[in-house]
Amino acid sequence: MLGNTLITLDRRAVLGGMVGVALLASSGIAQAADAKSLLRAAYDNWRSDASQTTVKMTIHRPSWERKMTMISYTRGEDDALVRFIAPAKDAGNATLKLGKNTWLFNPKLNQVVKLPASLMAQPWMGSDFSYSDLARSEDILKHYNLTVTGTKSSGGHKVHVIQAVPKRGAPVVWGKQVVKVRDDGIMMELAFYDQDMALVRTMSTDRIRKVAGRDFPVVMTMKTTAAPNEWTRMETIDAKFDVDLPNYLFTKSNLTNPRD
Amino acid sequence: MMETFRILAPLAWRNLWRNPRRTVITLIVVSVGLYSILFFAALIEAWADASRDRALNVMTGSGQIHTQGYADDPTIGQVFPQAGGELLAYLEGPEISGWAPRVRVPAVVQSEYRTMPLTLIGVNPTGEKAISIVPDGIVEGAYLSGPDDPTIFLGQSMVDRLKTRLGKRVIILAQNSDGTLAEQSFEVGGIYDGFSEIEDMLGFAGLETVQTLLGAEGQLSEIAYRVTDEARLDQVGHDLGQIIPELDVQSWKDLSPMAAMAEESMGVAVFIWLWVMFILMAFGIINTQLMAVFERVHEFGLLQALGMRPRMILLIVTLESSILVGIGTLMGIAGAVATIQAMSGGLDISFLAEGAAMAGVGQVLYLKLDWGQLIELSIIVWLLSVAVTYWPARKASKFSPVEAMAHVS
Numbered sequence: 001m002l003g004n005t006l007i008t009l010d011r012r013a014v015l016g017g018m019v020g021v022a023l024l025a026s027s028g029i030a031q032a033a034d035a036k037s038l039l040r041a042a043y044d045n046w047r048s049d050a051s052q053t054t055v056k057m058t059i060h061r062p063s064w065e066r067k068m069t070m071i072s073y074t075r076g077e078d079d080a081l082v083r084f085i086a087p088a089k090d091a092g093n094a095t096l097k098l099g100k101n102t103w104l105f106n107p108k109l110n111q112v113v114k115l116p117a118s119l120m121a122q123p124w125m126g127s128d129f130s131y132s133d134l135a136r137s138e139d140i141l142k143h144y145n146l147t148v149t150g151t152k153s154s155g156g157h158k159v160h161v162i163q164a165v166p167k168r169g170a171p172v173v174w175g176k177q178v179v180k181v182r183d184d185g186i187m188m189e190l191a192f193y194d195q196d197m198a199l200v201r202t203m204s205t206d207r208i209r210k211v212a213g214r215d216f217p218v219v220m221t222m223k224t225t226a227a228p229n230e231w232t233r234m235e236t237i238d239a240k241f242d243v244d245l246p247n248y249l250f251t252k253s254n255l256t257n258p259r260d
Numbered sequence: 261m262m263e264t265f266r267i268l269a270p271l272a273w274r275n276l277w278r279n280p281r282r283t284v285i286t287l288i289v290v291s292v293g294l295y296s297i298l299f300f301a302a303l304i305e306a307w308a309d310a311s312r313d314r315a316l317n318v319m320t321g322s323g324q325i326h327t328q329g330y331a332d333d334p335t336i337g338q339v340f341p342q343a344g345g346e347l348l349a350y351l352e353g354p355e356i357s358g359w360a361p362r363v364r365v366p367a368v369v370q371s372e373y374r375t376m377p378l379t380l381i382g383v384n385p386t387g388e389k390a391i392s393i394v395p396d397g398i399v400e401g402a403y404l405s406g407p408d409d410p411t412i413f414l415g416q417s418m419v420d421r422l423k424t425r426l427g428k429r430v431i432i433l434a435q436n437s438d439g440t441l442a443e444q445s446f447e448v449g450g451i452y453d454g455f456s457e458i459e460d461m462l463g464f465a466g467l468e469t470v471q472t473l474l475g476a477e478g479q480l481s482e483i484a485y486r487v488t489d490e491a492r493l494d495q496v497g498h499d500l501g502q503i504i505p506e507l508d509v510q511s512w513k514d515l516s517p518m519a520a521m522a523e524e525s526m527g528v529a530v531f532i533w534l535w536v537m538f539i540l541m542a543f544g545i546i547n548t549q550l551m552a553v554f555e556r557v558h559e560f561g562l563l564q565a566l567g568m569r570p571r572m573i574l575l576i577v578t579l580e581s582s583i584l585v586g587i588g589t590l591m592g593i594a595g596a597v598a599t600i601q602a603m604s605g606g607l608d609i610s611f612l613a614e615g616a617a618m619a620g621v622g623q624v625l626y627l628k629l630d631w632g633q634l635i636e637l638s639i640i641v642w643l644l645s646v647a648v649t650y651w652p653a654r655k656a657s658k659f660s661p662v663e664a665m666a667h668v669s
Contacts, residue, residue: 100441120433121368121375171431171443173372194372195428226373 035146035162039179050075053239059127062229068125069237079250083258084125093125096255102131105255112256128201128222128232140177143170149178158183174200186217199225211239264572272579279555282548283584289544290588291595293537294641298596298634301530305633306607306625308526315519316512317393318455319462321360321484322493323511325500330481330508336365336437339479346503351485355496358390359485363470367434369414369463371422378418378463380434382470385409391486394452394464401426401450409466411449417460419451426451432463437475444473530637538641542648549581549652560656561664570657577656581649582642589642593634603627 050073057068069086083094092107102115120132140146144164152159164177175195180188190203201224205217218236248254276283316322330338343351343361351359363382368375385404389395395403404413412430414422424430429445436442446465471477487496493511500509513520553560560573606624 121370166429166445169445171445173370173429173431175372192372195424200372 035148035160036141039141039146039162039181050243050245051239051241052243052245054237056235056237057125057127058233058235059125060229060231060233066126073245073249075245075250081249081255090125094255094258095124096250096252098250103252103255110256112252128224128230139172140164140179143167143172144177154182159188184215186215188217201225206233211236212241214241264575268572268576268579272576272583275552275576275580276584279552282552286545286548286584287588287591289541290585290641290645291591293541293544294589294592294638295595295599297530297534297537297637297641298592299599300533301633301637302596302600302627302630303607303625304526304529304533305630306627308523309628310625312519312523315516317391318458319392319394319484320512320515320519321358321391322487322490323485323497323500323509324515325483325485325504326481326508326510328506328508334364334366334481336363336435336474336476336481339363339437339476339481340507342478342480343483347500350499350503351483355488355492355499357486357488358387359483360384360387360391361467361480362482362484363467363474363476363479364481365434365470365474367432367463369418369422370431370433371424371428373423374421376418376421377461378432379461380432380470381462381464382467383407383464384467388464391484394455394458394462397452397454399451399453401448403450404464404466407467408469409449410446410469411465412446413450413452413464414448415455415458415460415462416451416453418463419448421460424448432465432473434474436473437479442473442475534637534640538644541641541645545581545585545645546648546651549577549649550655552580553577553652553656556656557659557664557667560659561661561667564659564661565665574653574657577653578646578649581653582646585642585645585649589638589645592641593638596634597629600627600629604629 052071052073054069054071057070059066059068067087068084068090070082070084072080072082074080078097078099080097081094082096084090084092092105094105096103096105102120104113104115105111106113115131121130123129124131124133144166147163147165148160149163150161152161160181160183162179162181164179166172166174166176173195175193175197177193178189178191180190182188186205186208188205192200192202194200201222203220203222205220207217207219208215209218210216211218216236216239219233221231221233223231248259325340327338327340343359350356361384363380365380367378367380369378370376383404384407385395389403399416401411401413404411412432414430419425422430426448428448430448431443431445433441433443468477471479485496487493497509497511563573564570604627606626608624
């Protein structure tokens with residue numbers, strides 16, 4: 001599901017990255033290559049993953065708050081299926097992403113809608129995440145120049161700060177993104193800056209816990225700077241990694257008529 | 261008959277000046293009334309012209325060429341090859357004063373903060389400057405420099421809504437010719453303002469840039485043209501239809517039915533104003549003429565006693581009114597002509613600029629002297645005014661001589 005945003009790095013990849021840091025000293029070019037390989041390795045590793053997670057999403061607004069629960073399946077980098085299971089009002093709503101295409105299923109309308117490009121930036125299920133947040137995992141590798149700008153120690157781990165500046169002509173709106181990645185491959189923070197380098201929104205990891213035998217960012221919050229009282233929190237309740245998922249999961253017929 | 265007139269005319273003329281003050285007041289009523297009708301007609305005509313020109317100068321031109329299906333489905337699927345051969349020769353010919361090739365598709369523009377719908381138009385700056393006033397509406401930055409310009413030209417209010425500004429990047433998303441999503445980053449190279457009818461919706465980029473983005477090299481979705489002589493608009497449309505029978509050639513009357521309708525309704529407005537003013541004038545004229553008649557009851561009685569026929573009395577009173585209203589009409593015409601001539605250099609209405617812009621009109625109105633309309637309206641007013649004086653005149657002719665002579669005023 002939040003495939004693109006929740007980056008879970010494999011230890012090996014990070015190790016490779018660390019070796020890279022050691023070897024390539026601190027020249028700017030070397031740093032860029034290093035930052036890229038760090039994120040690239042993370043994605044390469046993550047792509048091979050198949051996962052099944054249960055997530056509780058809390059959308060908070062000054063005057064109301066709502067909680068939804070969903071099960072999500074991911075296969076590789078491109079395919080994902082998210083199905084809401086609670087509350088009853090939202091249960092059955094599902095989003096299927098195959099490659100670049102996204103379909104929505106609404107059980108009340110009993111209809112599948114292919115998401116048009118114009119809606120990609122719209123909020124997903126009323127949250128602070130947009131559809132493109134869900135869909136654009138590799139953007140940061142493809143369209144940005146990456147630099148490691150610092151490394152901090154925190155709670156026995158090292159946290160790398162990677163600054164991502166869009167390449168010339170890249171189709172991205174942001175002025176830059178700043179990614180904080182812990183040395184064991186957990187994304188700590190992802191901050192989006194506008195072209196004046198003012199912070200627009202931040203996704204941060206609030207809690208890390210062992211899930212299915214590995215450290216996992218179980219609580220993540222997306223906040224918009226302009227609206228400090230509004231946020232969306234994703235809390236992972238249950239997760240299985242490297243599971244065998246049947247192919248039928250990622251089909252439009254399964255989107256409409258779930259077999260499980 | 262002429263004999264009668266020769267006697268009656270000096271009589272009527274002298275009668276008019278028996279009470280100069282009343283006559284002058286009536287003259288003023290008539291001349292001011294007519295003046296306002298004529299001036300209003302010229303003003304509304306100028307307004308109609310301005311709003312039509314405006315509507316056409318912004319984007320429409322005199323006419324446009326599309327594929328047959330474009331009106332129903334204005335996407336990148338509805339394209340035709342860039343003008344060449346006979347079509348190009350005609351567009352460059354004497355009938356057409358300017359033409360602009362365009363690729364026009366619905367798109368989405370994205371900034372860090374907002375995503376907005378937009379009509380993306382790939383233009384050739386040279387062609388665009390020949391037929392459209394949008395390039396002149398620039399408030400910041402520069403207009404596109406050529407068909408391969410990589411920047412985008414956006415409206416001020418779109419820029420405000422996107423919370424972006426000159427020099428910043430925005431992303432344009434549009435459907436590619438193969439059905440997939442095309443996206444490209446554009447720097448905001450220029451900002452225009454002052455066209456409330458389009459600024460929220462249109463974004464301009466280089467023609468070739470857009471063709472490349474959409475995978476439609478050498479393809480157009482629209483050609484807008486301007487005719488040299490407006491009177492030959494239909495002929496030009498017909499000629500183009502002969503050259504490119506497979507395409508859809510439409511004049512501005514089809515493309516901007518509102519502008520066409522506005523032009524027609526302006527004529528109606530002039531006549532409504534004419535009636536309003538005429539009714540006011542009629543009250544003034546009838547009132548003074550009735551007064552004049554009642555002051556002269558004794559005199560009319562005497563004239564009848566001396567052998568004047570009632571019909572002659574009717575004639576003499578009508579003649580008085582005709583002369584009176586006639587002079588007033590001439591004064592009104594003179595005043596209106598003088599005013600219109602004085603303003604023919606352009607009437608600056610920038611003091612009501614905002615309202616005018618809302619009504620889709622530029623800031624200067626050019627009043628034109630339309631003699632045909634002027635004389636038509638003047639004659640209508642004169643005839644109607646004479647017609648209403650039939651009432652006092654008839655009254656004057658109906659007095660019985662005996663009673664009338666006994667009447668002391």
